[in-house]
Amino acid sequence: MRLILYAILAFVIYYLFKGLSGKGTQMPRRRSEQPPEAGKELKMDPVCGTYIPEDTPYRLRHKGTTHYFCSEECLKTYKKQIAEGKTE
């Protein structure tokens, strides 16, 4: 009986940590887990992991690669990361 309780406790702790971990202090955002629709190219926001259409106005070309963002906020965060040398 005791072992089962420990197993449940471990399970609960695991899920708590899983829910808390991720993008640091950033607010959790709604993520699109669905596969891209046919005919519409979706790009992943490197900051928050959201999938956005390629025609987003929030883009940044950096070292030959175009990065796409869901919002100005993420674009700014990415620019900051570049400035701090936290990204390639």
Ligand SMILES: [Zn+2]
């Ligand atoms: Zn974003």
